[in-house]
Amino acid sequence: MTAVPAKPPVRISFVCLGNICRSPTAEAVMRHLVGQAGLGAAITLDSAGMGDWHVGGARDARSSEVGRRRGMPLGGVARQFQRADFARFDYVLAMDRSNRDQLLLLAPDDAARAKVSLLRAFDAAAPADAEVPDPYYGGPDGFDNVFAICEVACRGLLDHLCRQHNLSPVVGSKDALGQIV
Numbered sequence: 120m121t122a123v124p125a126k127p128p129v130r131i132s133f134v135c136l137g138n139i140c141r142s143p144t145a146e147a148v149m150r151h152l153v154g155q156a157g158l159g160a161a162i163t164l165d166s167a168g169m170g171d172w173h174v175g176g177a178r179d180a181r182s183s184e185v186g187r188r189r190g191m192p193l194g195g196v197a198r199q200f201q202r203a204d205f206a207r208f209d210y211v212l213a214m215d216r217s218n219r220d221q222l223l224l225l226a227p228d229d230a231a232r233a234k235v236s237l238l239r240a241f242d243a244a245a246p247a248d249a250e251v252p253d254p255y256y257g258g259p260d261g262f263d264n265v266f267a268i269c270e271v272a273c274r275g276l277l278d279h280l281c282r283q284h285n286l287s288p289v290v291g292s293k294d295a296l297g298q299i300v
């Protein structure tokens with residue numbers, strides 16, 4: 120009997136400016152949804168920042184607190200997105216237009232540029248070019264708002280990945296809309 124080769128995972132990196140607020144939030148939300156769908160082996164997740172100010176440092180305490188409260192803990196430490204990362208990921212999802220434009224400038228070729236889009240492009244109800252707003256210099260509501268925005272967009276992203284890559288949520292788990300399948 121010939122073993123069926125395992126499909127390689129779909130690899131996603133979420134990118135913001137500092138990699139301490141928005142992109143680790145998107146990563147935590149997506150990890151939660153992917154886990155609920157039983158697709159942890161099929162979809163791998165990462166986040167990074169365009170800037171290097173926070174490299175090696177912890178996530179923002181305000182984002183971490185919201186994640187803890189919502190049962191979607193933020194893990195890891197900040198890192199800077201590298202040109203070589205384009206080869207390591209299938210989707211490079213920017214939080215805002217500035218991140219996206221910087222990624223497009225950094226990308227080595229058309230294949231890399233084709234991997235870049237805004238996270239909110241996966242939110243069917245969001246206007247064109249919608250961003251995840253930077254909460255860093257704002258009040259506490261901004262961090263809850265980032266979570267809510269990421270949750271809607273990540274549900275759309277998971278739905279897209281399931282269709283595009285022929286992935287099925289494991290029976291008894293939850294699909295992108297949170298329905299038991």
Ligand code: 4NP
Pocket residue numbers: 135136137138139140141142168172253254255
């Ligand atoms: P993030 O937020 O890009 O969502 O991680 C920011 C974090 C740090 C800074 C700006 C935005 N900063 O200027 O240090």
